[in-house]
Amino acid sequence: MTTSEQPLHASLDDVEQVKFQIIKKVAYFALATHVLLILFFAQIGALTLAIVNIFSVLAWGSGIFLISQRLHALALRIFCIEVVLHSILACATLGLELGFQFYLWTISSMLLVDYQLKLKQAVIYSMTLIITFAGLYFFFADVTYNYAYVSLLPYINIINIIIAGLPMIYAFSLIREISISQRIELTEMAAKDHLTKLYNRRFAKQLIIETRQKSIMADNQICVVMADIDMFKQINDTYGHDKGDAILTIIASALTNQLNSTDIIVRWGGEEFLIVLANTNEADAFERIEALRNHIQALSLLSIKPNLTITMSFGLIEWRPLASLEKTLQQADAALYKSKNDGRNMTTIATPEQDYMIGV
Numbered sequence: 001m002t003t004s005e006q007p008l009h010a011s012l013d014d015v016e017q018v019k020f021q022i023i024k025k026v027a028y029f030a031l032a033t034h035v036l037l038i039l040f041f042a043q044i045g046a047l048t049l050a051i052v053n054i055f056s057v058l059a060w061g062s063g064i065f066l067i068s069q070r071l072h073a074l075a076l077r078i079f080c081i082e083v084v085l086h087s088i089l090a091c092a093t094l095g096l097e098l099g100f101q102f103y104l105w106t107i108s109s110m111l112l113v114d115y116q117l118k119l120k121q122a123v124i125y126s127m128t129l130i131i132t133f134a135g136l137y138f139f140f141a142d143v144t145y146n147y148a149y150v151s152l153l154p155y156i157n158i159i160n161i162i163i164a165g166l167p168m169i170y171a172f173s174l175i176r177e178i179s180i181s182q183r184i185e186l187t188e189m190a191a192k193d194h195l196t197k198l199y200n201r202r203f204a205k206q207l208i209i210e211t212r213q214k215s216i217m218a219d220n221q222i223c224v225v226m227a228d229i230d231m232f233k234q235i236n237d238t239y240g241h242d243k244g245d246a247i248l249t250i251i252a253s254a255l256t257n258q259l260n261s262t263d264i265i266v267r268w269g270g271e272e273f274l275i276v277l278a279n280t281n282e283a284d285a286f287e288r289i290e291a292l293r294n295h296i297q298a299l300s301l302l303s304i305k306p307n308l309t310i311t312m313s314f315g316l317i318e319w320r321p322l323a324s325l326e327k328t329l330q331q332a333d334a335a336l337y338k339s340k341n342d343g344r345n346m347t348t349i350a351t352p353e354q355d356y357m358i359g360v
């Protein structure tokens, strides 16, 4: 199943891990089925097939053992060879009416979702199995079933079709789910800052513009707040960069917990955050940001140092009807600058004319 000589488990990603969990379950199921088939073939007098099934049971059993030893590639090879040989032999002996040929389709599709195989290899193996499937109809079309329980043939055929189809449905639905969740994860990774898990600046701009458009349509106010941790350089210098990172994470969680899920919180730069308060007018925004400022000041930072207090400064503006995002950000930034200049740990509201109201 792989051309590489290195142990497969070293390169297994999450998808592969899940896939081998599925294969292991299927292997247990196949093992039990083959035990039953030994009895069935012995009962109908198909002794060769009964003996072949003893080897099948051994093949599935050893495959399960190999998976537990993380020798996945070898286990898969054994499973594939077993299924292919078993299908061909069953068709050659019993004819096509029992539907053992459908297992070639199962293996053919399983090969295509084997990421250890190169696409070209997987397609070639898959095609070979489909051609073998067609070949069975060509070579064994005249083989008739000469054993007991002829009346059971249609039922066995249906059971084989269902059993051959189930692993495909199970595998593809799981792989579908995995690929969807991976896509969501990738989108999240592209949208979020690695350290704080807040939106990053690049992604946030589009989101802010969309939120702004919605608020215009709903005739709601929207406020933009620039926030910056006070004296963060000093914190880094005193406690080290790692503790500084830890504080950034704590602050990010505090912002997320204190604000509403409809608000947008962005890691705008190093220790600077942008907050967009949706459906909030200036007075309410001021109240909420003041509550946030007090909350941050009261945060317990025991993991960094007992009695350490962190404060933040804020610059707030209500987004004016015709103002651009850039202009609004500039004004929020100017208000933040004033908070810093006036002694930090305060919220400043910017008016369009750039005169200020200050809340300390």
Ligand SMILES: Nc1nc2c(ncn2[C@@H]2O[C@H](COP(=O)(O)OP(=O)(O)OP(=O)(O)O)[C@@H](O)[C@H]2O)c(=O)[nH]1
Pocket (backbone or CB within 6 Å): 195, 228, 229, 230, 231, 232, 233, 234, 236, 240, 241, 242, 243, 244, 245, 248, 269, 270, 271, 340, 344
């Ligand atoms: N630990 C850590 N520090 C960062 C990160 N990004 C930026 N910084 C630091 O944040 C500090 C910002 O310092 P300044 O811009 O001087 O601002 P300040 O010390 O917070 O002072 P004021 O803003 O005036 O209160 C710098 O020392 C940066 O190295 C980060 O991701 N992790």
